[in-house]
Amino acid sequence: MLGQRSASPEHTCVKSKTLDPMVIFFTSGTTGFPKMAKHSHGLALQPSFPGSRKLRSLKTSDVSWCLSDSGWIVATIWTLVEPWTAGCTVFIHHLPQFDTKVIIQTLLKYPINHFWGVSSIYRMILQQDFTSIRFPALEHCYTGGEVVLPKDQEEWKRRTGLLLYENYGQSETGLICATYWGMKIKPGFMGKATPPYDVQVIDDKGSILPPNTEGNIGIRIKPVRPVSLFMCYEGDPEKTAKVECGDFYNTGDRGKMDEEGYICFLGRSDDIINASGYRIGPAEVESALVEHPAVAESAVVGSPDPIRGEVVKAFIVLTPQFLSHDKDQLTKELQQHVKSVTAPYKYPRKVEFVSELPKTITGKIERKELRKKETGQM
Incomplete structure (x- = not known):
């Protein structure tokens, strides 16, 4: 067994600290050139946060498929760190190109019960010619990266019997907002902030805005910066400083928060x-x-x-x-x-x-x- 083997004599373990650099993710570049967001080892602690555990609650018997390119932070968290922490099975499909019919057949054939994809993937599945479809093993569907349209949420539930649980994050943050199991799903809203993040809607000076007021989605970084938040934009201190807004990190996304703490995404500031x-x-x-x-x-x-x-x-x-x-x-x-x-x-x-x-x-x-x-x- 693997546990009985001796470590390779060529391998030397290096003790790392929580705030030591671990990985750099390129942002998706939907509004401009990609930036290099550098994270510390604190990112690997995210599966132990209450919000992450509450969102997925992975078990060793689960089979998880995250339909994201391996270069993005969502793949690192959903395909590596969280399943590794839980000891569950990770499903990998080497799709040469996106194919809706292949995705449907895969979900029908294999015992995948946790599935993540951007909202347009669910939308494209819904565009296929079927009035209803039941995936035998699928229990939990997650989405993020784009706004989930209320129409798609309703159609997915009607045709598959399953709910779409929306979550929100960035290359700089990992998961910061989500709709959990058993939580009321509000059409047009992404859910609530996930601990330990304190997410607020702020103005351009970093002041918290009243409920239902449009502003910038911000994460509190003072007096204590969340350990899983990115360290900086590598090689670009000006851009790093630019996103700090008073006591908050300004995500660059626009949104509003209702009286219950649900957050609505309105678009990138550049959009x-x-x-x-x-x-x-x-x-x-x-x-x-x-x-x-x-x-x-x-x-x-x-x-x-x-x-x-x-x-x-x-x-x-x-x-x-x-x-x-x-x-x-x-x-x-x-x-x-x-x-x-x-x-x-x-x-x-x-x-x-x-x-x-x-x-x-x-x-x-x-x-x-x-x-x-x-x-x-x-």
């Missing part, structure tokens, strides 16, 4: 559209668009406008049954739909129908590529 003085988060417009049966996927960005500064532009992937519809008429219909479910000033004044949206390896929409297209940088 916020400033149209005639109105600040518009793309997530709300995208959510409204996908409620329409013609829309399979959508991405919303700001498009330069000589009068308003920016206007809302929507890139839309149509569902198969609407591909032959008149595009001008469909544009008007979608614009009116957004006006009716959000606010009149948020509707997309520009609409472009595309066959697919640019995405990262993990399936997150790369709005920066669409913005570049709009500003003539491509």
Whole structure:
């Protein structure tokens, strides 16, 4: 047995401290060039935090599949650190490219009971031609990295009988917010802060904002910095200092918190559209668009406008049954739909129908590529 073997004479163990550097993750680069987020060994303690244990509660009998590229922090935590700590089985599938049908067949064939994927993966599964499907072993479905649309949450429950548990984090933080088992799921909200993180919505000076007020999602770092929070951006002290905002680390994400502590993600700060003085988060417009049966996927960005500064532009992937519809008429219909479910000033004044949206390896929409297209940088 492995435990009875002697250590290799060439191997020398090095004693490390909690705050010694351990790993560097590249950020996903959805809004700009990737940054190198350096973490200490404290990141490996995250599975022992109450929030992490409460979210998954892995057992030795569990089989976990995390559909994330191995270079991202979510794969390190969900495929290595947490299963290793729990002693459960990790499922690996060497997909040469993303294939929805292969994912469905894999979940049907193997005893996977814990599954993680970005929300667009669940959305693409739902676009397959089935009215209901029951995965024999699957019990727990998790998602993060993108906003979960209420429509997708409802459809996933209706067709599979399973709930989608949303979680939120970054390359810099690991898991900081989640909806736990047994916790009320609020459509449009990611859940609550996970201990030991103190997550608040703050203004640009680091002051905590009242409930239901839009601001920056921040993590308290003073007087004590969470041990699992990244140490710095390697080789870039200016960017490291820039994200410190009073007593908080500013995640660069916009959101709001309700009276119960549930956090709603509104978009990256870089994604916020400033149209005639109105600040518009793309997530709300995208959510409204996908409620329409013609829309399979959508991405919303700001498009330069000589009068308003920016206007809302929507890139839309149509569902198969609407591909032959008149595009001008469909544009008007979608614009009116957004006006009716959000606010009149948020509707997309520009609409472009595309066959697919640019995405990262993990399936997150790369709005920066669409913005570049709009500003003539491509």
